[in-house]
Amino acid sequence: xxxxxxxxxxxxxxxxxxxxxxxxxxxxxxxxxxxxxxxxxxxxxxxxxxxxxxxxxxxxxxxxxxxxxxxxxxxxxxxxxxxxxxxxxxxxxxxxxxxxxxxxxxxxxxxxxxxxxxxxxxxxxxxxxxxxxxxxxxxxxxxxxxxxxxxxxxxxxxxxxxxxxxxxxxxxxxxxxxxxxxxxxxxxxxxxxxxxxxxxxxxxxxxxxxxxxxxxxxxxxxxxxxxxxxxxxxxxxxxxxxxxxxxxxxxxxxxxxxxxxxxxxxxxxxxxxxxxxxxxxxxxxxxxxxxxxxxxxx
Numbered sequence: 242x243x244x245x246x247x248x249x250x251x252x253x254x255x256x257x258x259x260x261x262x263x264x265x266x267x268x269x270x271x272x273x274x275x276x277x278x279x280x281x282x283x284x285x286x287x288x289x290x291x292x293x294x295x296x297x298x299x300x301x302x303x304x305x306x307x308x309x310x311x312x313x314x315x316x317x318x319x320x321x322x323x324x325x326x327x328x329x330x331x332x333x334x335x336x337x338x339x340x341x342x343x344x345x346x347x348x349x350x351x352x353x354x355x356x357x358x359x360x361x362x363x364x365x366x367x368x369x370x371x372x373x374x375x376x377x378x379x380x381x382x383x384x385x386x387x388x389x390x391x392x393x394x395x396x397x398x399x400x401x402x403x404x405x406x407x408x409x410x411x412x413x414x415x416x417x418x419x420x421x422x423x424x425x426x427x428x429x430x431x432x433x434x435x436x437x438x439x440x441x442x443x444x445x446x447x448x449x450x451x452x453x454x455x456x457x458x459x460x461x462x463x464x465x466x467x468x469x470x471x472x473x474x475x476x477x478x479x480x481x482x483x484x485x486x487x488x489x490x491x492x493x494x495x496x497x498x499x500x501x502x503x504x505x506x507x508x509x510x511x512x513x514x515x516x517x518x519x520x521x522x523x524x525x526x527x528x529x530x531x532x533x534x535x536x537x538x539x
Contacts, residue, residue, distance in 0.1 A: 298354075298355075300323055300326060300327070300331075300333075300351075300355055301323060303351055303354050303355045304317065304322055304323055304351055306354065308350060308354070308390065308393055309350055309351075313347055313350070316347070316509070316526070318525075319491070319493070319508075319525055319526035320347070320348075320422075320491065320526070321490050321491055322348065322351055324490045325452075325454065325488075325490055325491065325531060326351075326352075326420075326452075328452070328486070328488050328490060328531060328533065329418065329420060329450060329452030329533055330418070330450055330452075330533070331355075331418060331420075331452075332360075332417075333355055333356060333358065333359050333360050334359040334360050335356070335360050335361075335417035335418055336360065336361040336363075336411070336415055336416050336417050336418075337352060337356055337360060337361065337362050337363065337416065337417065337418050337419075337420065338362075338363040338365055338400075338410050338411045338416045338418070338419040338420070338441075338444055339352055339362070339363070339364060339365065339419075339420050339421075339422075340365045340402055340410065340419065340420070340421040340424060340437070340441070341365065341366060341367065341402060341421070341424045341427075342364050342365075342366060342383065343366075343379050343383070344378060344379035344380075344381070344382030344383055345382070346382070346383060346386050347422075348420070348422050349364060349383075349386070350386070350393070352420075353387075353393060353394050353396075353397050354393045354394075356396075357392075357393065357394075357395070357396055361396075361398065362396065362397055362398065363397075363398045363399075363400055363410060363411045363416070364383070364387075364397050364398065364399050364400070365400045365401065365402045365410035365411070366379070366380060366383055366399060366400070366401060366402070367379055367380055367401070367402070367403065368401055368403030368407060369399075369401055387399070398411075402437065402440065404428075404433040404436035404437055404440065405433060405436045408436060408437075408439070408440035408443075409440070409443075409444075410440050410441070410444050411444040412444070413443050413444065414443075414444075414445070414446050414447070415444065415446065416444045416445050416446060416449055417445075417446060417449055417450070418445075418449060418450045418451070418452060419441045419444060419445060419449070419450075419451050419452070420451075420452045420453070421441075421451075421452075421453045421454075421455075422453075422454050422455075423454060423455050423456060423529070424455070425453060425455045425468050425473055426455055426456060426466055426467065426468045429463065429468060429472065430463065430464065434476050435476060435479070435480065438476055438477060438479075438480035438482070439480055441480075442480050442481050442482065442536055445536040446536070447536055447537065447538045447539065448535065448536065448537075448538040449535070449536045450485070450533060450534070450535055450536075451477070451482060451533075451534040451535070451536070452531075452532070452533050452534075453473070453530075453531075453532050453534070454491055454529050454530065454531045454532075455467075455468050455473070455529060455530055456468065456504045456527040456528070456529055457470055457492075457498075457527075457528050457529055457530040458498035458528070459471070460498055460499065461498075464503070465498075465500075465503030465504060466503040466504030466505055466527075467498060467503070467504055467527070468530075470530050470532075473530070473532065474532075477532075477534050481536065481537065482534035482535065482536060483534060483535045483536075483537060484532065484533075484534055485533045485534060485535045486532075486533045487530070487531065487532050487533070488531040488532075488533075489531070490531050491528075491529035491530070491531045492528055492529065493524070493525055493526065493527060493528040493529070494528070495523075495524045495525060495528075496524055496525075496527050496528035497524075498528065500513060500521075501513040501514060501517070504527050506521055507521050507524060507525070507526055507527050508521060508522055508524075508525060508526050509526070
């Protein structure tokens with residue numbers, strides 16, 4: 242969702258990277274203030290040598306990289322990053338946009354290093370004018386991660402997706418691919434899914450790919466964190482996309498789709514009754530759709 246020559250200003254504000262163009266400078270300033278306000282200091286030179294230089298490696302090597310925590314790697318069995326990204330057709334020399342990488346940045350720590358050497362990676366995050374709450378905290382965590390290691394994150398371009406007001410996730414017609422992981426249900430609950438899909442369509446080149454995963458249930462109430470695949474297909478078609486392919490890479494037949502606190506009852510959140518948590522762990526993470534759409538070439 243960073244700096245080859247980072248300095249700390251006398252005000253306590255962390256100066257973020259040169260790689261951000263002037264076009265995005267307001268975004269950088271806000272992120273800088275967020276980091277300064279949190280008292281975060283990132284020193285890439287203090288990281289161990291085996292955490293560096295993941296860029297330029299194969300996708301498999303980046304996924305296995307020492308920069309990823311054991312906790313994040315443990316979730317590969319449910320999120321299947323290599324198979325998912327290969328299904329989408331991602332190549333390291335593409336221009337890629339990831340929508341809402343979030344504070345945890347689970348996919349960002351794979352995508353940014355993978356695209357670092359030969360591609361372009363846009364991190365289209367939350368509204369950077371947020372001053373409190375989840376999105377404010379997420380922005381701070383994202384900024385700290387990007388500042389932590391220039392060899393991994395030093396070329397990331399930060400943009401915002403806060404529909405309907407802020408929807409320029411990348412220059413129009415510039416992206417080879419846009420990806421989204423488990424966010425459509427949020428857009429749908431907020432009633433902005435059409436705005437988001439229009440933004441994706443605008444950012445993509447003709448023939449560009451929109452790859453998406455999300456929690457799947459044909460019985461979704463619209464408030465349980467799942468989405469009905471038919472809703473996504475209809476919204477994407479209305480936006481002008483062509484459905485290229487679907488995959489069961491991220492399917493989980495153990496998921497009954499009906500839980501006390503919706504999808505959040507399952508790992509990793511485990512929001513339900515304590516007595517049921519072992520049962521939820523045995524199910525694993527949610528049943529997910531994986532779809533590949535294309536912006537028409539003509």
